[in-house]
Amino acid sequence: MRIRNALLAMTSMVALPSFAMASTITGPYVDMAGGYNLVQHQQFRQGNPGTSHGRGIGGNAHSGTGFNGYLSTGYGFGNGLRLEIEGTYNQTHITRLGGAFAAGGNRKAHGKSEGWGGFANVLYDIDLGMFGLNDVPVTPFVGIGAGYMWQRYRKVYNRSTGRPDPNFNNTQGGFAAQFIAGAAYDIPGVPGLALTTQYRFMGQTGSMSGVTSGRQYLHNNNENHGKGDRVSFNTRYTHQFMLGLRYAFNNAPPPPPPAPHVVVPPPAQAARTYLVFFDWDKSNLTGRARDIVAQAAQASTHVQTTRIEVNGYTDNSAAHPGPRGEKYNMGLSLRRANSVKAELIRLGVPATAIDIHGYGDANPLVATAKNTREPQNRRVEIILK
Template sequence: MRLRTALLATTLMAAAPAAASATTITGPYVNVAGGYNLVQNQHAHLNGANAAGAPPGGTSSQLRHNTGFTGFGAFGWGFGNGLRAEVEGVYNYSNIDHRPGTSVPGHTRGSDQSYGGFVNVLYDIDLKQFGIDAPVTPFVGVGAGYLWQHYNPIDTHYANGSHTRIGGTNGGFAYQGIVGAAYDTGIPGFQVTTEYRMIGQPGSFMDGAFHYSGSKGTGGNVNFDHRFNHQFILGLRYAFDTAPPPPPPAPVVAAPAPLPARSYLVFFDWDKSVLTARARQIVAEAAQASTHVQTTRIEVNGYTDNSAAHPGPRGEKYNLGLSLRRADSVKAELIRDGVPASAIDVHGYGEAHPLVPTGPNTREPQNRRVEIILH
């Protein structure tokens, strides 16, 4: 159950999203990590025992491990093609809380630890080759090295009052398999890693290297079988050479088609508000443009020059009315061209705001106009 739970936790961490682009390491990097260390039950054979729990000729039992932890630091080199090589130092610790299989029931308490180093070869899997652009880089690896195994005093007190104590230190060959993923943090070169590791250490390297002692002066050697550690690890990694690749060339984008104009001028004959053929053509263009650009309101502003059919103050008032009649003519034409009347605002400004400045009482064709503005 503990193994299944830890495997599920590592799987969930490996599936978690992150925000950045996956990194392929080129050059040196360092890595520190720690996590949960789960050791499988280990078989022990006690030779030469003759006390309770260890009859003459020896006895076999198991050491059941409980909680534990692991920690390591590594220095490595990435070759830029996914391959990495590293050396690491390792420390493992595990509590031991039971020793089933003895001939007399008893209570066991103790711990063990291992320390040493590995040389690892790993391969980063570039997800882009599978069409996945994600800020995570899965990796796999194998390692070989040397671990010293030390059993802190493991005491077993039996129901008949006897006890045994197992201890000793010995080193031997060890190997490991690694599956993990690295997550970019957005900080250049800095990644968070999650890993599952299985460490194995053959029992033949530990035969007779450990000892036990018991009540009434008994004692002897202890042989252990193959040892397996299952580890679930969270770490931090920093790569020193992480210059980002050059950005891809910018795509060539065709120039957008010019947008229709938003302002149109319609000109009138002197003292007239009737649209000429050319004026109707311009109004039609404005009506058509209002359907091709985002238009919420059409402003129609009428103007006159400063000449008048009726001179004096009466002429200014006359021109104001003339400018409004010109604007109304344009509005009517826009409506005939399909523009909703509710979208059109009409204004008459008379002689104000001339397009071409002139002297008084001057007939200027460009000032006799209506301006259509699309908003």
């Protein structure tokens, strides 16, 4: 029942409306949390091979409410992946003893267990935008961890027999692992600060054993077990439900999305400027191009003209990739200018009045992304001066 209620409480916290969309962590961060601790029933055995009780007697410990907390520091790689190191502490009260210690029943007991240790965790933040949920203000995360925990059982005894001398006082350690699932919510107005809710399931290996001291009165019939009896425990499973705060140090806002590509219309041409356009990777004149050149040649005879500039250009795509492409485009722009010059001379314009230049893909009429074929940038400008 306690597990079900705790899971319902955790689900409710995750489902609550959050403050703002949590962000992916890039760089170092610190994290701390605390909450409710629930330990599953744990079996143990007491006995000493060197005594008449060598086979030992078995039992189980029932745990009540407890608490736990941790402090961690980690690093986020900006793609959802995070690595962290954690120090943790937990404490739980023993409420009942069962099995042979309680003559086959469950007896009220007294005592507590407390543990401390460390973990190395690997976590992943789930971007809900990948699933089309861009407006959901939650960043869930999952993770796993492995480490080492020390567990201490203190003064555990059967209440019906009275308080014995201190026993179960030894502290032993063992390998531990945990599974993590939770969600983060950014706190508005405080960049880098986030509220977290999470559930953790921890397992700690058995073979934790301690030597009892003094006289033992764990058994319901007050049977004494000798000093030096060993107490061993099986694997310990813990459910943790926590609320916490996390602060990321590198909390600069994400870069704005790229601006949509806008085709810039060509600027208005002066009355004495003429544009001649070319096919991709071509320098020969089309029929329409020859008409434009003829208009420029005719205009040069009706207005006072001291010089005619013929400037060739390409778009920023290239028939050859890399640095070779830049050199190729420069040569292509010059070949286009020479084609226009030859046509002007054929129409009667003196060659000495014509200056030609090739500029490659510089000074485009239309701004484009790299390696884009843009017809308006494949041109020759005829400027009458």
